[in-house]
Amino acid sequence: MTRIQFELDGKMVEAQPGESIWQVAKREGTDIPHLCYSPEPDYRADGNCRACMVEIEGERVLAASCKRMPNVGMKVKSASARAVSARKMVMELLVADQPARETSHDPDSKFWSWADKVDVTESRFPANERWASDTSHPAMSVNLDACIQCGLCVRACREVQVNDVIGMAYRNHDAKIVFDFDDPMGESTCVACGECVQACPTGALMPSAYLDANQTRTVYPDKTVDSLCPFCGVGCQVEYQIKDEKIVYAEGRDGPANHNRLCVKGRFGFDYIHHPHRITKPLVRLPNAKKDAGDQVDPANPFTHFREASWDEALDIAAQGLVKIRDTKGVKALAGFGSAKGSNEEAYLFQKLVRTGFGSNNVDHCTRLCHASSVAALMEGLNSGAVSAPFSAAADAEVIIVIGANPTVNHPVAATFIKNAVKKGAKLIVMDPRRQTLSRHATKHLQFKPGSDVAMLNAMLHTIVTEGLTDAQYIAGYTEGFDDLKEKIKEFPPEKMEPICGIPAETLREVARMYAKAKSSIIFWGMGISQHVHGTDNARCLIALALTTGQIGRPGTGLHPLRGQNNVQGASDAGLIPMFLPDYQPVGRVDLRQPFEHLWHQELDPVRGLTVVEIMDAIHAGTISGMYIEGENPAMSDPDLQHAREALAKLEHLVVQDLFVTETAFHADVILPASAFAEKAGSFTNTDRRVQIARQVVKPPGDARQDLWIIQEIARRMGLDWNYNGPADVFTEMTHVMPSLKNITWERLEREGAVTYPVSDPFVPGNEIIFTTGFPTESGRGKIVPAKVIAPDEIPDDEYPMVLSTGRVLEHWHTGSMTRRSEVLDNIEPEAVAFMSPKDMRRLNVWPGDFVRLETRRGAIEVRVRSDRDVPENMVFMPFCYAEAAANLLTNPALDPFGKIPEFKFCAVRAKPAELRSAAE
Numbered sequence: 001m002t003r004i005q006f007e008l009d010g011k012m013v014e015a016q017p018g019e020s021i022w023q024v025a026k027r028e029g030t031d032i033p034h035l036c037y038s039p040e041p042d043y044r045a046d047g048n049c050r051a052c053m054v055e056i057e058g059e060r061v062l063a064a065s066c067k068r069m070p071n072v073g074m075k076v077k078s079a080s081a082r083a084v085s086a087r088k089m090v091m092e093l094l095v096a097d098q099p100a101r102e103t104s105h106d107p108d109s110k111f112w113s114w115a116d117k118v119d120v121t122e123s124r125f126p127a128n129e130r131w132a133s134d135t136s137h138p139a140m141s142v143n144l145d146a147c148i149q150c151g152l153c154v155r156a157c158r159e160v161q162v163n164d165v166i167g168m169a170y171r172n173h174d175a176k177i178v179f180d181f182d183d184p185m186g187e188s189t190c191v192a193c194g195e196c197v198q199a200c201p202t203g204a205l206m207p208s209a210y211l212d213a214n215q216t217r218t219v220y221p222d223k224t225v226d227s228l229c230p231f232c233g234v235g236c237q238v239e240y241q242i243k244d245e246k247i248v249y250a251e252g253r254d255g256p257a258n259h260n261r262l263c264v265k266g267r268f269g270f271d272y273i274h275h276p277h278r279i280t281k282p283l284v285r286l287p288n289a290k291k292d293a294g295d296q297v298d299p300a301n302p303f304t305h306f307r308e309a310s311w312d313e314a315l316d317i318a319a320q321g322l323v324k325i326r327d328t329k330g331v332k333a334l335a336g337f338g339s340a341k342g343s344n345e346e347a348y349l350f351q352k353l354v355r356t357g358f359g360s361n362n363v364d365h366c367t368r369l370c371h372a373s374s375v376a377a378l379m380e381g382l383n384s385g386a387v388s389a390p391f392s393a394a395a396d397a398e399v400i401i402v403i404g405a406n407p408t409v410n411h412p413v414a415a416t417f418i419k420n421a422v423k424k425g426a427k428l429i430v431m432d433p434r435r436q437t438l439s440r441h442a443t444k445h446l447q448f449k450p451g452s453d454v455a456m457l458n459a460m461l462h463t464i465v466t467e468g469l470t471d472a473q474y475i476a477g478y479t480e481g482f483d484d485l486k487e488k489i490k491e492f493p494p495e496k497m498e499p500i501c502g503i504p505a506e507t508l509r510e511v512a513r514m515y516a517k518a519k520s521s522i523i524f525w526g527m528g529i530s531q532h533v534h535g536t537d538n539a540r541c542l543i544a545l546a547l548t549t550g551q552i553g554r555p556g557t558g559l560h561p562l563r564g565q566n567n568v569q570g571a572s573d574a575g576l577i578p579m580f581l582p583d584y585q586p587v588g589r590v591d592l593r594q595p596f597e598h599l600w601h602q603e604l605d606p607v608r609g610l611t612v613v614e615i616m617d618a619i620h621a622g623t624i625s626g627m628y629i630e631g632e633n634p635a636m637s638d639p640d641l642q643h644a645r646e647a648l649a650k651l652e653h654l655v656v657q658d659l660f661v662t663e664t665a666f667h668a669d670v671i672l673p674a675s676a677f678a679e680k681a682g683s684f685t686n687t688d689r690r691v692q693i694a695r696q697v698v699k700p701p702g703d704a705r706q707d708l709w710i711i712q713e714i715a716r717r718m719g720l721d722w723n724y725n726g727p728a729d730v731f732t733e734m735t736h737v738m739p740s741l742k743n744i745t746w747e748r749l750e751r752e753g754a755v756t757y758p759v760s761d762p763f764v765p766g767n768e769i770i771f772t773t774g775f776p777t778e779s780g781r782g783k784i785v786p787a788k789v790i791a792p793d794e795i796p797d798d799e800y801p802m803v804l805s806t807g808r809v810l811e812h813w814h815t816g817s818m819t820r821r822s823e824v825l826d827n828i829e830p831e832a833v834a835f836m837s838p839k840d841m842r843r844l845n846v847w848p849g850d851f852v853r854l855e856t857r858r859g860a861i862e863v864r865v866r867s868d869r870d871v872p873e874n875m876v877f878m879p880f881c882y883a884e885a886a887a888n889l890l891t892n893p894a895l896d897p898f899g900k901i902p903e904f905k906f907c908a909v910r911a912k913p914a915e916l917r918s919a920a921e
């Protein structure tokens with residue numbers, strides 16, 4: 001494309017294609033005022049505030065430089081008397097309506113800083129009457145008396161995050177920013193992503209944490225530190241603002257995954273680290289505090305069963321208990337759970353401790369409960385458990401399938417990029433038994449019957465194969481197993497699958513055609529796919545869809561299992577898996593085991609270890625007696641919790657390393673106070689395969705210590721001679737045995753912040769899209785594996801007639817151990833709730849807010865009910881983050897035979913009004 005030469009303030013300059021006059025001026029070092037335009041983050045220019053006017057020779061009126069593109073030979077004067085005076089007049093008119101600077105909400109706002117720069121901080125004009133403050137939201141304050149109606153918040157909400165809550169309403173003098181139908185912000189459908197607050201140049205929208213009771217800013221940070229969000233697998237980059245060693249606010253940074261965006265958790269959920277219930281000293285169980293699975297943590301005083309101890313005493317007790325079991329009962333009597341919340345280095349050291357210090361492969365983590373079946377299918381088919389393309393590839397896709405995932409809740413920032421793609425013309429197909437926010441943006445929502453995924457996907461494959469929509473050249477060049485699929489898929493015509501999955505045959509055909517015929521189609525999936533006894537089969541079908549149509553390995557195509565926790569990808573890569581050493585190298589392969597034995601100076605167990613649920617069963621069976629659990633909470637996250645809690649209570653010796661006395665730590669003999677995400681440095685790998693660096697933001701409280709130090713101290717006391725000086729040392733060792741980290745060094749991470757693997761050279765960016773020319777399998781081909789239709793493990797019957805499915809809500813994450821201790825997040829979603837269709841609620845004769853009793857074959861809970869039209873009839877949906885009504889007391893521990901993942905998404909349940917509890921309670 002041609003560049004445009006024009007004159008700016010008497011100097012010849014050159015505009016890149018698409019650059020505005022303002023952008024060229026900025027690049028050339030000329031700062032033109034701007035209020036309604038935000039180059040960082042890069043919002044669409046609107047040209048409405050007129051603060052950036054410039055004079056163009058030969059033109060009668062001044063032009064808004066943020067929107068005006070230069071022409072060849074144009075002569076622009078940014079500093080002419082006419083332009084400067086017009087801009088001053090604009091500023092003076094805006095200043096007239098602002099609160100006086102001394103009492104303004106944010107005297108340091110972008111607005112006041114530009115007022116200073118153009119030397120107009122007072123006005124000759126009378127002020128208009130403005131609006132009163134709205135403090136209805138727990139995290140954000142609305143002060144429209146400072147609003148200049150630049151529309152940045154509208155663009156933030158409508159065009160960037162695509163939430164469509166903020167709009168401009170009324171006319172003329174009364175025109176103003178509104179939330180929904182001019183509702184108070186706290187009562188609107190606002191999802192508190194805070195994008196508007198980050199965008200607002202005047203302080204009209206501000207984080208409440210900055211403001212005093214008069215809505216005047218009193219909090220100014222002492223320093224800022226760049227790090228990451230500690231929650232989901234999107235891996236948003238964050239700038240933390242700190243005052244007096246406390247985080248006061250978080251802003252999005254321009255990371256490759258988030259481009260300045262955050263969601264409510266990342267922006268407002270940081271304060272759990274300052275919660276008064278943080279463990280600040282090692283704790284040892286009191287001799288008279290018996291372990292009882294029925295006993296629960298006292299929320300008011302969680303420390304009742306423990307006494308404080310010195311680090312030496314606690315570490316000695318912790319390690320000696322493990323050594324005693326190892327030496328008396330054998331190496332297989334111990335097990336460890338590492339954490340997907342911890343860094344790559346912590347995960348690596350933890351699995352190394354279990355493999356070398358404990359002596360077995362009994363190490364696992366929560367990937368077993370989220371994407372183990374996806375990884376099993378991906379490893380089988382493609383010999384790689386990672387995504388083939390980042391979620392930003394949605395921007396290049398013609399068709400986007402989102403199946404068994406609810407990204408606006410679980411991966412909110414990733415969802416914004418999917419919505420952006422739809423706004424630009426991509427067709428979105430959502431497939432899920434529950435409707436969701438994304439359905440509003442979808443071309444089609446296939447609301448199939450719960451547990452019938454394989455029937456639906458096989459019908460699509462049948463259509464693709466029988467209608468000749470396959471990519472024959474791709475199949476011939478890059479795949480194997482197609483002939484087998486072609487034969488077996490004959491059993492699954494759409495007409496035969498329609499009654500099983502509940503989707504009309506013609507719709508199944510239509511969607512299959514859309515997916516196969518598009519130039520580029522991409523599939524995103526979540527735990528609705530993986531958390532089934534047929535989870536691996538579900539993922540096999542998705543892989544078959546991509547391989548038969550060649551919708552992989554090109555821009556806008558691919559397979560992307562959206563990772564739930566911030567480092568579940570990295571923890572899995574680092575070897576927190578009982579069947580794999582780091583980088584998915586099977587423990588049973590002597591040739592792959594040897595380099596580790598050489599590096600770790602020890603023979604390793606060639607037999608695969610036990611998985612999360614198997615470990616609980618082994619405790620009941622008496623074959624496992626001791627555990628070390630770092631940052632995981634199986635007493636909330638496991639299926640059939642009573643069974644899991646009984647197992648934890650039965651352990652002879654349990655060491656827990658965590659921030660709080662979690663439901664799991666409550667059963668511990670020793671609790672080691674760990675560091676929160678913001679209190680340590682490390683590398684984390686997001687859902688896109690991006691290895692990103694997190695920096696220490698604040699110090700751990702009291703005597704809490706770095707997790708790496710704690711793991712190392714346990715290792716030393718178990719006879720291992722470890723001397724790592726910090727994460728850089730550990731990362732360097734990892735690069736010696738993990739081919740995926742080739743060309744990534746700690747220094748590079750520190751320098752670049754994020755590097756996507758695989759990367760072919762120390763100086764080139766990583767490969768965002770992989771499998772461009774085949775697969776890392778022995779044959780170089782992707783394996784197509786047909787799947788049979790298998791019913792869920794526990795089918796509803798007369799006794800338990802409904803289906804229970806579990807998951808998350810936007811504000812709470814995983815077992816709630818962090819988010820429920822965040823004031824803002826718990827304020828927005830403060831108590832346990834189950835979601836049901838209005839029709840089912842009428843049938844049960846319950847009202848929203850009433851308590852219902854949910855019973856399955858494993859347990860019962862009482863919980864408030866919320867009416868939700870997105871939930872299909874005969875289904876109950878429950879988040880699993882609430883300790884007071886733990887959904888996993890109800891769930892079915894039946895496992896997928898390949899991924900060993902429990903069927904969290906389907907079990908039989910009955911619901912009835914709770915007899916003694918009402919909405920008034």
Ligand code: SF4
Pocket residue numbers: 229230231232233234235236258261262263264265266267411412413414
């Ligand atoms: Fe954090 Fe995920 Fe939200 Fe990003 S999308 S801010 S990583 S919780």
